[in-house]
Amino acid sequence: MDNIMLDRTPASADQEAIAALVARARTAQRAFADATQERVDDAVAALAWAIYEPGRARALAELAVADTGLGNVADKIVKNQRKTFGTLRDLMRVRTVGVIEEDTAKGIVKIAKPLGVVGAVTPSTNPAATPVNKAMMAVKGRNAIIIAPSPMGSAATGRTVELMRAELARIGAPEDMVQMIPTPITKGLTQALMEAVDLVVVTGSQDNVRRAYSSGTPAIGVGAGNVPVIVDESADLAEAARKICASKTFDNSTSCSSENALVVLDSVYDATIAALEEAGGYLCTAEERGRVQSRLWENGKLNRKLIAKDAAILAEAFELAPKAREARFFLVEETGVGKAHPFSGEKLSLVLAVYRVPDFDAAVDQVRRILDHQGRGHSCGIHTKDEAHAKRLADELDVVRVLVNFAHTFGNGGGFDSGLNFTLSMGCGSWQKNSISENLSWKHFVNITHLVRPIPEDKPSEEALFGPFWSRHGR
Incomplete structure (x- = not known):
């Protein structure tokens, strides 16, 4: 027995x-597999209440910020609930x-069943x-779910899972769901999980997304964002600036x-810069821009000490004017795109x-x-009153979502004034080697x-199908 223990590798232990x-999850899932719709919906509501309840929404927001150092408590409360x-x-x-x-015309009846x-x-x-x-989407499909959090957020995720399990127990549903x-x-551990389950759903680092797709398990991964938004000559500039500020901050x-670049018509x-300043933006000088770049990136990588920090912290770190x-x-003015121009990429910061x-035409090319x-x-966005401009973006650009006159953050992942379903995971299609080109939803879990x-x-007859072809090209 001692020799067996000594021969164990970390991989086998994982x-x-x-x-x-997984064994516990399968037992729980089998017990829940025959649940009625009412029972399923009760379980989904229980999971929602685990984080929506005001006291818990705040406590989890506070723990998330303390655990990760990212974001702010007030907005995480809104996110937890909204x-x-x-x-x-x-x-x-x-x-x-x-x-x-x-579908009676086609003689087809569709019956939903769990994934596992x-x-x-x-x-x-x-x-x-x-x-x-x-978890809500998975359980809606009568599946069990095992979560692999980021190490930096594991304390907050662990507490969240405890609360979800407690709510399931309260209604008599299997906690191990x-x-x-x-x-x-x-x-x-994360790799071992990917290989052992029936479906992997990954939100986060692109390294994890690629590992999920190569795990041998069906996988849904989502891509990186870097949202560019056009402001054209027909836009309501004050309204656009207000929405951009609300979304960006x-x-x-x-x-x-979150918006990462604005492409503004000359x-x-x-007037757009003035409206953005009125809404709460500050346009950096050329000298300040240099400091922002040198301090926001270290050795070509985003400085983890500055991403997702409060504006006051950044203003001090960048030594900006009073x-x-x-x-x-x-705001930093930019002209170039690519690795030599880091402002053209995702910044995860304010x-x-x-x-300009x-x-x-130039705006479309720049985007x-x-x-x-x-x-x-x-995704990308536009502030405009010209429907043809919005339609052109959708026709010409390789994106899954084009948002028109939105505070982008509040519409892209679902909103009460957006027809997109609510989610925190957005597929990017084959353009980012994702398996879905839509927002993650319940239908991906059945x-x-x-x-x-x-x-x-x-x-149909041969003439009905081949006739137009024959008339143009012959038989």
Whole structure:
């Protein structure tokens, strides 16, 4: 026995630890697999209440900021409640038990069934909200879920999981429907989880996304954001500035949907800058811009001591003018795109790049270059009254979402004035090698059985199908 213990490798120990969790999850999931829709919806609401209850929403926000040093408490409270409430709204409006769709004309009935056990990798930026969001969707499909948090957010995620389990127990549902891998969190444990479950859903580092896709388990990963937003000559500049400020400053710009670059037409550039300053922005001088760049990046990487920090901390770190000490976010003018121009990428901070372009054609080209550098597939936005401009972006750019006249952070992942479903995980399609090109939702957490019955024959003639081709090209 001693020799066996000595021969154990860290990998086998990780696999054993995960196997025990998965076994418990499978037992819980099997016990819940035959739950009625009402029972399922009760469990989903219980998970939502675990974080939505005001005292817990605040406590988890405080713990998240203390645990990670990212964002701010007030906005994390809003995120914990708003995202959860919106997701609950979406989930309560759909069936996931039994027959969920029937098409009599095609003779097809669709029956939803569980996937099994889901492994969810979650980020440090949202160590409470994202685990609950994914757990609600998974349990809506009658699945169990095991969460692998970022090491930096593991204390907050651990407490969140404890609260979700307590709420499940309170309604008599199996607690082991929601679990978390043991601390300390390691890549080995996370990898073992990915390999042992029935579906992996990853939000966070692109390294984890790639590892999930190569794990041998069906996987849903989401891509990096780097949102560029156009302001054209028809925009309501005051309204656009207000929305940009609200979105950019929310939770200190931790969201992947936060604006990272503004592309402003020359004819309204000065007025747009003035409106942004009125809304709380501060335009850095050329000298200050140099300090921002040299301190926000160290050895080519974002400085973890400055990302997602309060504006006052950044103003001091960048040694900005006294006027900047009252600003809510900071504007830096940029012209280039690429590795030599770090402001053209995602900044995870209250720093917003601004590009001046001569016309709308140039604006579209600039947005394309920014996305090709980073964030292709994710999203972009525009402030405009010209519907043709918005339509052109959707037609020409390789993004999953184009938002028109939105505070981008509050519309991209679902909003009460946005038709997109609420989520904290946004697919970017093949443009970022993602398996989905939409917002993560409940439908990604169910298997579908198709009951198929005979229908009247639907077989067109050869002439009906080939006729147009023959008339143009001959037989």
